[in-house]
Amino acid sequence: MSDVLQNTGGRDTGSGRGARSTERTQETGTARSVPVPAAEAPVVGTPAPESPGAESLAARAAALDAADPLAKRRDLFALDDGVVYLDGNSLGALPRHVPARMAHVVSHEWGRMRIRSWDESGWWTAPERIGDRVAPLVGAAPGQVVVGDSTSVNVFKALVGAVRLAGDDSRDEIVVDATTFPTDGYIAESAARMTGRRLVPVAPGDVPAAVGPRTAAALVNHVDYRTGRLHDLPGITAAVRDAGALAVWDLCHSAGALPVDLDANGVDLAVGCTYKYLNGGPGAPAYLYVAERHQARFDSPLPGWNSHADPFAMAPGYAAVDGARRGRVGTPDILSMLALEAALDVWDGVSVHEVRAKSLALTDFFLECVRAYVPEGRLTSLTPTAHAERGSQVALSCADAPAVMARLIERGVVGDLRRPDVLRFGFTPLYVGFADAERAARVLAEVCAEADAEAGVER
Ligand SMILES: Cc1ncc(COP(=O)(O)O)c(C=O)c1O
Ligand SMILES: Nc1ccccc1C(=O)C[C@H](N)C(=O)O
Known part of the structure; x- marks a missing residue:
């Protein structure tokens, strides 16, 4: 696997105070400023894997989902099959019985x-x-x-x-x-x-x-x-x-x-x-x-x-x-x-350690898929690679992050944007699976390629 993502490891730079002026402008959540696909009309089906290595990664995702002890928990939530919801780090999904x-x-x-x-x-x-x-x-x-x-x-x-x-x-x-x-x-x-x-x-x-x-x-x-x-x-x-x-x-x-x-x-x-x-x-x-x-x-x-x-x-x-x-x-x-x-x-009946194990496996797998699908240098990961330094989200940055996230959401991969240049993907182990992670990375690669083509950028 080539080192496609430049990883800055989300280091503490100590410059947060100065750098905060942008973040202090509250982003109310991308989902409110760009069209979200209607629940009845999911826009992501099961696209044929076309990206390099996609078949093997899709097969791995299926195997990982089949072996996942938490996979069944997803049925407890109101989610649309055609939408990959990676915004549970902002607003968690609705449990169906509520x-x-x-x-x-x-x-x-x-x-x-x-x-x-x-x-x-x-x-x-x-x-x-x-x-x-x-x-x-x-x-x-x-x-x-x-x-x-x-x-x-x-x-x-x-x-x-x-x-x-x-x-x-x-x-x-x-x-x-x-x-x-x-x-x-x-x-x-x-x-x-x-x-x-x-x-x-x-x-x-x-x-x-x-x-x-x-x-x-x-x-x-x-x-x-x-x-x-x-x-x-x-x-x-x-x-x-x-x-x-x-x-x-x-x-x-x-x-x-x-x-x-x-x-x-x-x-x-x-x-x-x-x-x-x-x-x-x-x-x-x-x-x-x-x-x-x-x-x-x-x-x-x-x-x-x-x-x-x-x-x-x-x-x-x-x-x-x-x-x-x-x-x-x-x-x-x-x-x-x-x-x-x-x-x-x-x-009930879930151990937080089991959740942690799945969360790390999901974020590892998502990063691996992004590396496989997205051309080197297109995105920079702000999320540390070391497990001991990683929460349950992946943050990727690129200069055209607002346009990339808007396109992702239009295509049923819902993450969010933190201005000016951060794409956030939250992995909630109770309802996000490995196929979701693979699909999100694949659509992300497609969206990045489209944006590059429109801008006349060759990679
Ligand atoms: C770390 C952190 N603290 C606090 C808040 C917000 O607090 P409140 O629930 O008061 O809006 C958020 C997100 O909204 C957050 O991410
Ligand atoms: N409470 C909200 C209401 C509206 C939009 C976003 C939020 C968030 O929670 C943002 C979140 N704290 C974040 O980490 O960005």
Whole structure:
């Protein structure tokens, strides 16, 4: 196999802060700006393999799918056979059973039981009950995860909470991942201003060297949303804690795709969304993990009545409840929350280690197919080749990425674009298979060839 892709390994360049100006312009998702094929009219059939080596790669894909213990899980999702959905790292697919469950919630629990449902349908306790369903997926023992609010809001609670837990005013710095998804950076900046700390943006790989006696907390992304690079959660957490500071992780791009092992790694606080690999639905509530050892001292900057020890006493003074519930704020978004609860059923009987093994096999295979089909130098992979540094997405860059992604989506291969030049392909092991990966690479090669032909470029 020739070395077709130039691999930059998604290296931490330390230049993320400066480079961020473009990413700070939010891309709302390519799927919203280019036509998505109608569900009833899939545009990708099963094209005859014409690319070099396509027959053998297609045959390998079929064999890998046949041997895949997770292959059957795909039937649990509403997906179109003609579409390769590689955008589950932005919005996970709908588990088929969720609409019926939601119809029941709306028509029965809300429609008929009305106010009684807060108690009798378990609405009031949903945040901590569903937190305990998310917990095993992130390696947390029960009682440490609460579901609710957006990831952004939970970043705020976790980071200000961490600074307060650090206590000591001489710890006057907050270290933040300089390559972070923008919302975390914006909120960290505000949290720093509010708590009178100085923000220190550094690349994740440089966090161990940057933390010291002045650090209160460090906020890092487990997987980079742009490159798909997996950061060293055990090593960075240990370094932050050795410095006497608190480690706060954003798990948006790792939970449900790979083992996180929060408890085993001694993470202090963590947040994540549930609409990507956990398939909770658009705007599904996020979650907050507060390690048990910190809960008694966790001082939420948003002490709403839902985290009061006796909310219905409606007392004028605040008294925090114990445990994970201390992360609650106001009335939970019950419809989204119960959709998430139902969606989590697809994880029953699935081990996250099995998911990780398939995720790595899928991204390896996709990269191999891209190398085989796409002319050398056409695309640059930003995704590290080392498994220990790879999440569950492949990011490829090329100057004409916007046009390439628009054409891919028109032809039923749905990834997304991160401006200016990144094609993102998310591999969600519960419903993406090896034939999907092969087909996506083949269509990508066709689309690149078409764009080259139109531009008069010969390779
Ligand atoms: C790493 C990361 N953090 C946070 C968010 C977003 O947070 P919110 O759920 O508040 O929109 C995303 C994606 O939207 C993300 O990728
Ligand atoms: N929540 C969204 C709503 C609309 C469009 C995209 C998103 C995303 O989640 C983007 C994602 N966090 C990313 O890694 O780019």
